[in-house]
Amino acid sequence: MPIDLRSDTVTRPSDAMRDAAAAADVGDDVYGEDPAVNELEAAAADRVGTEAAMFVPTGTMGNQIAARVHADRGEEVILDRMAHIYDWELGGLAQLSGLQTRSVDAVDAVPTPEQIHDAYVEESLHRAGTGLVALENTHNARGGVAVPPAAISAAADAAHSHDVPVHLDGARLFNACVALDVDPARMVRDVDSVLFCLSKGLGAPVGSILAGDAAFVEEARRVRKLFGGGMRQAGLIAAPGLLALENVDRLAVDHENAARFAAGLDGIEGLRVSDPDTNIVQVYTDELGVDAETFEAVCAEHGVLGGEHGEYLTRFCTNLDVTREDVDVAVDRIADVVAELRD
Secondary structure, three states: OOEEEOOOOOOOOOOHHHHHHHOOOOOHHOOOHHHHHHHEEEHHHHHOOEEEEEEEOHHHHHHHHHHHOOOOOEEEEEOOOOHHHHHOOHHHHHHHOOOEEEEEEEEOOEEEEEHHHOOOOOOOOOOOOOEEEEEEEEEEOOOOOOOOOOHHHHHHHHHOOOOOOOOEEEOOOHHHHHHHHOOOHOOOOOOOOOEEEOOOOOOOOOOOOEEEOOOHHHHHHHHHHHHHOOOOOOHHHHHHHHHHHHHHOHHHHHHHHHHHHHHHHHOOOOOOOOOOOOOOEEEEEEOOOOOOHHHHHHHHHHOOOOOOEEOOOOEOOOOOOHHHHHHHHHHHHHHHHHHHHOO
C-alpha cells in the first residue's frame, strides 16, 4: 500500500464514525429538524466561542457563503495573494458573488495592519470600495504556517477601523491552535466569521463548519440554500463530525510526524525542505534539477504520494492514517527516489 501524504483529506472514517452515521437520529435539516446536525452545530459554536454555527458540505462552500453575506457585489476583498479562497476556489468570489479581489503579499502569512490600511478603498461615486478582509490560518500554500492570534487580531482591528468585516478561512484552524497552544475561541475572537473543516486532519468523511454571530449565521443559511447546500437528513454525515471534534488534541501527533519527516528529508542531498509549523511539509527539488511533476511521479512509483504545488515544489501532508513508522519508511523510499533521479 502506498503511503498517502497528498493531503489530510484522504483519511478514512473510523469504525466509530461509521457506526455513528448508521445510528444517527435524523430529520430534515432545511427545516432545522435534524438532531445530529443541531448537536454538531451547537458543539462547534461552543468550541470556537461564537453565538451560532452552520454545517456545510465543504470548506469552499463555507468560505464563499461568508463572502456573499459580508460583502456587496462589486466590492473588493483584501487577501493574501496565496490565499486558498483566492487561488484554489475557482474564482468563486467573482463567479458567485460578483466580488473583486485586491491581493497583497502577506508578511508571515497574514496581511499586516499597514497592508490593510494601504489596500483599503473607500466607497465613492466611482469605486465600489472594500467590503471584506479574508485571512487564513493555518496558511496552506505558505506551508501550513500557524498564524499567532495577535497577528489575526491586529489585522482584524485594522479592517474594523474602516468598518470592514473579517472572515477567517480556518480550514485547519485547530492545527494552528494546537501548534501554538491557543484556545480556538481566542484565535477567532476578533473576526466576524470563521470556517473550519471537519474533514481535514480531524478524520470526518465530509463536512465543515461556518460560525459567527446569530445574525450572520441566519443570513448564511439563506445563502447556503442559494448555493445548493440545503441538505435533508444530513445527520448521517454530521454524526461523524461530532466524533471528529474529539480528534483535535491528537493533531499534535501529525505535527510531530511532519517534523520527523522534514528532518529526514532534509538529510537527503538535493532536497530543500521547509521547517513545518504544523502538518504540511514543503519539499523543493530545484537543486536536484528535477521538477515537481517528475519528482511526484517517481515518488508515487516508490509508494509515497505527494502533491505538486509549484514548478519545483511538492507538498506532503501528515494525517490521521499515517504513523511514525510510515514516515520513516517514506523517508527511506524518497532517498531511493533521489538516488534514482541522480543516476
